[in-house]
Amino acid sequence: MGSDPAGTAVVSTLFRAIAVLRVVVLVNTVVLYAYRYDRYPHAATGAWALAGLTVWTLVALWAYDDARRRRWPLLVTDLAVAVGAILLSPYVKGDGLNATLPGFWVMGVVLAWAAAWRLTGGLVSAVLISAADLSVRDEITLSRWPNIFLLVLGGVVVGFLSDLLQRTAAERDRAERAAAAAAERQRLGRVVHDGVLQVLALVQKRGSELGGEAAELGRLAGEQEVALRAYVQRETSTPAEGTPYDLGGALAALGTSTVTVALPATPVRVDPVAGVEIAAVVAECLSNVRHHVGRDAPAWVLLEDLGGELVVSVRDQGPGIPEGRLAEAAAQGRLGVASSIRGRIEDLGGTATLETGSFGTEWEFRVPVR
């Protein structure tokens, strides 16, 4: 029997389906018996036996409905009733027995065993009932074989299915519990992170106001704050579905106390190859800003998802790239940073636009997606 709640629930459903079947086969048996009532030597005894079978069926329907009652006494009694009814058949119906007294009714017992005790239950009950069936025959002929074969096969198949259903239900239940636990951990993580973020932000703010050594501490706290915030953003926007690479998260991770990253609230998921390349190009632009403008020069990154197209902008407020330098680099046969950046974006099927002047330098990458 399913020891876990999910497995038990599945078995209960199975038993409810079997209950319907048991009523159908009972009616079938009773009607067939009534139709041929006149032919039997001890018809009255048989009628009483069928009345008993009907009462037992109702009791069994009630008993099987509760997992706590689905134990060996019930199942063994059920089987005993079936075997008893079969053994009574020769007396009621006389010689030349065609069908046993319970007839197809025994199917319900085999399926109950299969549902409760899986493959073994189905097999054992089917074999025992078949043995009882054969024992009451005058002669054992091959004509009995199809019924026996079907009964054993049915018991085994339903037993196997019951086993499979219980396992699947248990697994699904475990997976759901794991997902709930992960969500709770994530929620707790967010609370903890928020507290840390608060303190880091406070240290940064107060530190820079106090100046001196405190300002240095403040600056360090500020760097950690940005790093942690990027981490939290990535953590909370990573449901395991859709295209795998979260470009928003990757760009957020490039944020520092001087690099501001602006993103949409919904995750931007792209093909991993394009995503990694775009993030790498942005990182290269930012590294250029550090080299040519200054270590603490501010820079801004903006990611927009236009549906069919991604737009990534990287801007700084440096002196701009001096006029003629790009052309000069090209003339000397050097690729230069700018054309390398342009080439990498064009390899992705996108376009790269560079605007530079006294206002600073601004890259805009447009890359088609999907």
Place this chain on the structure above:
Amino acid sequence: MNQAADRTGIRVMVVDDHPMWRDGVARDLTEAGFSIVATAGTGTEALTRFPATQPDVVVLDLQIPEPNGVEVTAELIRQNAAVKVLVLSASGEQNDVLEAVKAGAIGYLVKSASRPELIAAVDRVAAGETVFTPGLAGLVLGEYRRLVDAPAEDSTAPRLTERETEVLRLVAKGLSYKDVADRLVISHRTVQNHVQNTLRKLQLHNRVQLVRYAIEQGLDETEE
């Protein structure tokens, strides 16, 4: 705007569950001349103290004990549509910031902002101006794009004009309103108006959505 005397008429409530922060922000604002009329550590406290003290500006942390900052924003605006909510958040929760803005907050500042930035932000919010970080502009742009992409069932979804998109993109790329004005050769006031419109349209849409939801759920019917 630097003299303390200018600001005594501006009534401010500070809501933050972190006592160090709450007191620090309140002290900074008091020193700058604002009247701190209330402080609160939870959403419930904020909602209780709000009607009695009638602040003009609420400086609000989003991560507070229930009800959270987004719900508090919505309720404060419902009680008094004229109140200005400035979100001050350390959190990485971008969705919360966006929700607070849709609920009616008109400013957003990260907690690590310097004291002058905070004071300037409260000044501007008190004057009814929006306070945008590049991050918030990115979120708002993304939200409009999301509304455009959303299934066509909603024809009332707001759209940005070309100019508004242009302005928001520049703000998201870190340009100050003044730089934006210079770049587009328009006045500072016009930039401010464009930014304000982008928020107002989102907030209006949000309110319409809420009412529609309420009607669908039968919440408008009085219980018998």
